[in-house]
Amino acid sequence: MGEFDLIRRFFQRPAAAGVDVGVGDDCAVLVPTPGARWLVSSDMLVEGRHFLSTVAPERLGHKALAVNLSDLAACGATPRGFTLALALPRVDEAWLAGFARGLWALADVSACPLIGGDTTQGPLNLCITVFGEAPAGQALLRSGARAGDEIWVSGRLGDARLALEVFRGTVALDGAGFETVRAAMECPMPRLALGQALRGVATAAIDVSDGLLGDLGHILAASGVGARLDLDALPRSAVLAAQPADLQRTCLLAGGDDYELVFTAPRGVRLPDVGVALTRIGVIEAEPGLRVVDVRGDAVEHGLKSFDHFAS
């Protein structure tokens, strides 16, 4: 199967609403919503860094798009479409069929059509760029947090990192526990509805991809503020809660790959209910720095850093 057959078979569908030209010309052509801003984000996934060779292709297709949609969610954007650039060592039709199935399933449920891209031969690499819209001035940014705002997080943290530790052989879990945390790692659901509902409510937002400490740190740096973070308040699964305290802390604070939203909002503001659990985990303070405390308010020493792709 050649390059163009591959595209036609797995990645081409009739153009969706709002798309004048989809896959198959030099460019895709989209119809912007009058008055809206255009939001763009791009993420590249490399085998061994962002996913393991053991992942089912369907889950990989889901995850490759999910981590990108999560950036739109963090900005409160409504998805409009995405491009996929794919380097493949070889054409494996069964793998491609599974990958495309997972990709399209999430694209359909997110109303975010595939509109173009590229395929080439090379070491496995997936690069997705997503496009979305938000009304002018309403995109959620990292820079709006103010002293006194409360810090919230959606869903639960740390399961993806716990699954990674199982794959690394440092932790053993029973079958059901492993499936729970593995699904968190391989099938994150981007918080699109929450992000959109937080427009005009949240003062700052980010998605947790590199670990809570680092990602919250980006909000603090961009907003010029500090924070107190309540370790014991961090929402976690029963599987993670059954692990030793040290491991829990690592998974919760520096796990990464969570794809939950962390956001700040003025105290007492009414938060939207979109069927996703929201937990208050701390407060923004004027004093710079990120102070992690336990339920008694005592400082927690953790020595953890955010994930860095080039740190030794």
Next chain:
Amino acid sequence: MGEFDLIRRFFQRPAAAGVDVGVGDDCAVLVPTPGARWLVSSDMLVEGRHFLSTVAPERLGHKALAVNLSDLAACGATPRGFTLALALPRVDEAWLAGFARGLWALADVSACPLIGGDTTQGPLNLCITVFGEAPAGQALLRSGARAGDEIWVSGRLGDARLALEVFRGTVALDGAGFETVRAAMECPMPRLALGQALRGVATAAIDVSDGLLGDLGHILAASGVGARLDLDALPRSAVLAAQPADLQRTCLLAGGDDYELVFTAPRGVRLPDVGVALTRIGVIEAEPGLRVVDVRGDAVEHGLKSFDHFAS
């Protein structure tokens, strides 16, 4: 140097005009031009397939953006911005400085700012997604060619392929000749001004990235027409014109990496003068198929195909 330092040092600048938020948040935020369509294209470059390890990083930075801008040019779009996702085996500051220099130089001259992206560790891979605009209904597509239209090409064809043959060791050139064709391979200039000037003039357009036969074939397939192509009319450099006829034919018809525009236009229409040579190379016919003829109108047997990343 960590991931975020790397981004700040080489890839972050103050947001450009029309960009509300650039590099440094979850998404970039752009201000669309009222009434315009939004055009998107994405290309991934892999070492050994799209560039050689011998290429100077500055030229690679130029070329990675150039091949993407060429897709905007083929659609007659005005550039608005691009994202860069970069997988690097390691952080090599001298390489990054050169790469960024070449990238920014073309970005600046094309008024196409870098607005976001991703960096990760992995086998060298460059994925750029470009965004542009065109008035509604004026994007140049592959599908508008009509019988009787003339076929035109910008600049010259075949030099990039000739350079590749030198690198492969199948052809020897003197130093000046090699530099000429090497520059064509490593430093293509996207035909943005030409593409924009062809709005409302050309009936169909594409850029020559996989070879003239294949790319013109895409126009014919999308438009439901055929063509007669005059081999002897194809514009070529003096360096290529001095090569054996067989090699010339291969480089001209199936070379690829040319990044010139091939377009169709009604006979007698006034073509724009943007300082780029335009050559009439054939005519669109109702009969399907692509017939290559010589200056006497006799059929040329060539046995050539377009480049396919997954063909054996």
